[in-house]
Amino acid sequence: PVSSTLYGARLLRGEIGGSVAHQCFYSPTSANRHDRKYWCRVARGRGCPTIVSTAGYTAGDYAGRVTLRDDPRRGAFTVTLSGLRRGDAGTYRCGIGTSNRDLFVSLNLTVSPEAAAVGSTELIWGELRGSARVLCPPGDHRGGKRRFWCKLGRAGCTLIADSDGHVRRGYQGRVSISPQEGSGAFKVLISDLRKEDSGLYQCGMGSLGGQSSPHTVALQVTTGRTGSTGLLLSPGWGVWDAHTTLSPTAASTLPKRPKILVGTAGGRVSLTCRYDPEGSYDQKYLCRWKEGSCSLLVDTDGFVHESYAGRLQITSGNRANGTYTVVMRHLREEDEGWYWCGARSGRTEHTSSLKLLVWKGRC
Numbered sequence: 001p002v003s004s005t006l007y008g009a010r011l012l013r014g015e016i017g018g019s020v021a022h023q024c025f026y027s028p029t030s031a032n033r034h035d036r037k038y039w040c041r042v043a044r045g046r047g048c049p050t051i052v053s054t055a056g057y058t059a060g061d062y063a064g065r066v067t068l069r070d071d072p073r074r075g076a077f078t079v080t081l082s083g084l085r086r087g088d089a090g091t092y093r094c095g096i097g098t099s100n101r102d103l104f105v106s107l108n109l110t111v112s113p114e115a116a117a118v119g120s121t122e123l124i125w126g127e128l129r130g131s132a133r134v135l136c137p138p139g140d141h142r143g144g145k146r147r148f149w150c151k152l153g154r155a156g157c158t159l160i161a162d163s164d165g166h167v168r169r170g171y172q173g174r175v176s177i178s179p180q181e182g183s184g185a186f187k188v189l190i191s192d193l194r195k196e197d198s199g200l201y202q203c204g205m206g207s208l209g210g211q212s213s214p215h216t217v218a219l220q221v222t223t224g225r226t227g228s229t230g231l232l233l234s235p236g237w238g239v240w241d242a243h244t245t246l247s248p249t250a251a252s253t254l255p256k257r258p259k260i261l262v263g264t265a266g267g268r269v270s271l272t273c274r275y276d277p278e279g280s281y282d283q284k285y286l287c288r289w290k291e292g293s294c295s296l297l298v299d300t301d302g303f304v305h306e307s308y309a310g311r312l313q314i315t316s317g318n319r320a321n322g323t324y325t326v327v328m329r330h331l332r333e334e335d336e337g338w339y340w341c342g343a344r345s346g347r348t349e350h351t352s353s354l355k356l357l358v359w360k361g362r363c
Helices: 030-034
Strands: 004-009 011-015 020-026 039-042 052-055 066-071 076-081 090-096 104-114 118-129 132-136 145-154 158-161 175-179 186-190 199-205 214-222 230-233 240-245 260-264 271-276 283-290 292-299 312-318 322-328 339-346 348-359
Touching: 004 090, 004 199, 011 020, 020 090, 020 104, 020 214, 030 271, 039 066, 052 066, 118 132, 132 145, 132 199, 132 214, 145 175, 158 175, 158 312, 175 292, 186 260, 271 283, 271 339, 271 348, 283 312
Parallel strands: 011 104, 118 214, 260 348
Antiparallel strands: 004 020, 004 240, 020 076, 039 052, 039 090, 066 076, 090 104, 118 230, 132 186, 145 158, 145 199, 175 186, 199 214, 271 322, 283 292, 283 339, 312 322, 339 348
């Protein structure tokens, strides 16, 4: 049976004589990869007659104007409609299944003499309980220097985190925003990924909705190993929708790790940090997360933050099982909080988070 999540644009705009691309993203389970993909138009009293599908069908009125390209490895399929006419305006569905009543999301297409320019959507994969990294391009500084990360949905784009320190409930300790020196770009890291993190996001500078073409990202959270990042044509300019059904998920290849670590003031704790043993990383590190940013404390290049000198050390590593150990000594009550372990090389970066609780020593 069809399972998990399907999401895509809910509003799409094109111009007469031009073309539009409707992109739909799905969880790349075995069932979804091999099942029929379709695009249909809602017709009053007639359900949703198929326009095109991966079963090889194309409606006669759309012959030569519509194509459907499925990319099962990436969990996305794209419908392109060209030679747009005023009569093409209406409600459409992209979906998966043997009937047009299975898993689907609806889209409203408007056709006008002129349409706004369309940006691109970057497809990012992350493994369940793993992490994902997004590099957001430089924005228009006239909108202000505030950087934001939001999730697209029916109500627009809901703010997840920004560089002013806001972090939405449910993302505490899991998301960070940091500028890239000299480039004007900024980096968003999401740690300890959950299935519900799958969806469409935007990042930009200034206020939400203040950019004409914010950077759009489709995040796929998978239960197996993931491929490389790719760029796909954006399906639209406005609102996105998602349809989710519950299904069992396979175990992640990443080991489970404790989220809470407890120490005593004056004592010491050992943090076991994990990463993908099949990856190749130039640097491992530990940073302290607070209000949506993570300040570097120690790394394998020899850096130690001055406030932790003599108290913090990366002591050992085991590449075979993908672990390294960080020891924190002479604990203080103010050490309590969120910490991130990280491993990076070039544009590849993996993180995991934990919360340290520091109990007062005996009186």
